[in-house]
Amino acid sequence: MVKIIPVADARTSRAGSFPATDAPHVAPTGLLADTHGRALRDLRISVTDRCNFRCVYCMPKDVFGHDYPFLPHAELLTFEEIARLARIFRAHGIEKIRLTGGEPLLRKHLERLIAMLADIGGLDLTLTTNGAALAAKARELKAAGLNRITVSLDALDDGVFRAMNDVDFPVAKVLEGIDAAAEAGLAPVKINMVVKRGVNEREILPMARRFKGSGHVLRFIEYMDVGHTNGWRMDDVVPSAEVIRSIGREMPLEPVDPNYAGEVAERWRYVDGDGEIGVISSVTQAFCRDCTRARLATDGKLYTCLFATTGYDLRALLRGGSSDAQIGNYVAAIWLQRADRYSEIRSENTVALPKIEMSYIGG
Ligand code: SAM
Numbered sequence: 355m356v357k358i359i360p361v362a363d364a365r366t367s368r369a370g371s372f373p374a375t376d377a378p379h380v381a382p383t384g385l386l387a388d389t390h391g392r393a394l395r396d397l398r399i400s401v402t403d404r405c406n407f408r409c410v411y412c413m414p415k416d417v418f419g420h421d422y423p424f425l426p427h428a429e430l431l432t433f434e435e436i437a438r439l440a441r442i443f444r445a446h447g448i449e450k451i452r453l454t455g456g457e458p459l460l461r462k463h464l465e466r467l468i469a470m471l472a473d474i475g476g477l478d479l480t481l482t483t484n485g486a487a488l489a490a491k492a493r494e495l496k497a498a499g500l501n502r503i504t505v506s507l508d509a510l511d512d513g514v515f516r517a518m519n520d521v522d523f524p525v526a527k528v529l530e531g532i533d534a535a536a537e538a539g540l541a542p543v544k545i546n547m548v549v550k551r552g553v554n555e556r557e558i559l560p561m562a563r564r565f566k567g568s569g570h571v572l573r574f575i576e577y578m579d580v581g582h583t584n585g586w587r588m589d590d591v592v593p594s595a596e597v598i599r600s601i602g603r604e605m606p607l608e609p610v611d612p613n614y615a616g617e618v619a620e621r622w623r624y625v626d627g628d629g630e631i632g633v634i635s636s637v638t639q640a641f642c643r644d645c646t647r648a649r650l651a652t653d654g655k656l657y658t659c660l661f662a663t664t665g666y667d668l669r670a671l672l673r674g675g676s677s678d679a680q681i682g683n684y685v686a687a688i689w690l691q692r693a694d695r696y697s698e699i700r701s702e703n704t705v706a707l708p709k710i711e712m713s714y715i716g717g
Contacts, residue, residue: 379679380686382445388658388692395616395646397448399436400716401464402456403652407484408520409508411550411577413713415520425714431654433463435672437470439650440477442682446689448648450478452504454716456652459487465498472499480504482546482717486523488531492538503535504544509557510564518554532570543570544632549592550577558592562601566628573619573632580660580712594633598622601631616644640697648689651715656688660715661696663708 380386386394404424408415431439440451451471458464458481471479478501485505495503507528509515515525535543547554547561558574565572574597579586601607602622610621610630618641619632635641649657654669666688671681696704 377680377683377687380446380683380690382442382682382686384445384447386446386686386689388689390643390693390695392644392692393646394443394447394648394689396450396452397440397443397648397650398452398454398716399440399650400455400652400714401436401453401458401461401467402430403711403714404460405455405457405484405713406460406486406521407457407523409518410520410553411518411548412580412717413711418713425653429653429669431650431652431669431672433467433470435654435669436467436650437474438672438678439654439668439681440471441474442678442685443648444474444477446682446685449476450480453479453481456713456716457484457486459483459491465491465494468495468498468500478502482506483531484519484523485528485531489527489534492531492534492540496538496540500540502542502544503540504546505532505535506546506548507532507561508547508549509554510560511557514554514557536569541569545570545572546575546634547572548575548577549597551590551592553590555592558597558600559604562605562631565631566605566624569629571630571632573634575634576637578636578660580709580717588637591637593638594620594635595638597633607631616641616646636697640695642695642698645695649716651710653714656685657710657715658688658692659694659696660712661707661709662694662715663710665710 405413407413408418453464468479471477479499480502481495481500482504483506485507488505505528508518510525512525516522532543532545545565547557549555549558561572574594576594577586577591598607606625607622608625610623612621619634621630621632623630649660650668651657651665654667654672655665656668657665666684668681671684
């Protein structure tokens with residue numbers, strides 16, 4: 355097999371010489387498996403590295419300030435380029451696309467991209483948003499072909515939420531967005547809460563009470579050491595087991611089987627039948643062995659792990675005249691040699707390794 359040499363090791367590094375087009379032909383059977391036998395099934399696409407929130411654990415203001423060099427528009431993949439790549443990935447086995455960022459709803463005319471992706475057929479189309487613009491956009495997203503949506507919401511208490519998003523954005527507007535999404539048929543709406551010790555752990559029970567019986571699925575995410583900027587420490591992580599114990603004491607829970615192999619969230623349902631919650635234990639119970647996900651960063655670099663430091667420049671191929679078959683072969687070669695399992699080998703030592711910011715690689 356051809357050894358693929360990553361062309362860039364960080365967002366800002368310059369691409370070197372480009373070695374991709376001699377990758378051997380791999381028929382797009384949809385059956386690619388990496389060195390640990392993991393199939394390629396999901397693609398996360400960051401459609402913008404910009405966000406209108408400055409969540410303290412993700413895009414802290416002191417780093418992502420007014421002078422932060424976000425990517426210029428010409429460096430972003432166009433909708434046509436994204437759709438072309440999506441077709442190529444579909445042929446190699448992906449079944450699901452999640453649009454993310456940054457804040458995906460900041461990308462102008464996103465519904466056009468959704469419609470283009472829906473045209474490909476056979477793809478489960480989802481999107482993760484902070485919900486700020488959702489009340490206004492839920493219907494058009496659904497009409498364009500979006501199947502489901504995940505909304506991030508870290509607290510119900512308005513003061514805690516405003517402090518966490520750090521742009522003084524009110525909870526009420528996100529709740530409106532969640533209602534609008536459900537009404538538009540983007541249900542069940544998933545609600546993601548990142549739990550950070552000492553910051554919003556007191557919000558676990560109010561959030562659980564609020565969404566129990568609502569038809570939405572609340573999911574608690576362990577705070578991760580993504581990027582360089584959030585100053586992560588293991589002490590900041592609230593383990594999922596603790597979340598489950600604390601909710602279960604007041605509202606008894608029982609485990610549920612996963613919907614499909616490789617499902618990221620572990621499912622729990624209320625014993626009284628009032629719905630379910632999920633926990634995403636990326637730190638205390640890493641799930642690398644089931645990871646079927648690739649990530650397309652805002653500028654078209656492909657990463658095979660959220661914690662990767664090297665990206666493969668697909669935009670250079672797209673803009674350099676490569677055929678679909680050549681790009682497909684390159685993608686296949688990258689996947690076939692994939693070996694990452696960062697979360698399983700995470701330690702106090704790996705935390706210091708260079709990493710890419712989540713807003714760029716796509717959360
Ligand atoms: N702007 C969108 C949003 O707010 O959902 C999409 C991008 S955001 C990076 C995607 C998700 O990543 C959010 O649910 C966010 O809370 C989560 N996230 C960001 N940094 C994180 C971290 N260090 N650990 C765990 N989750 C994180």
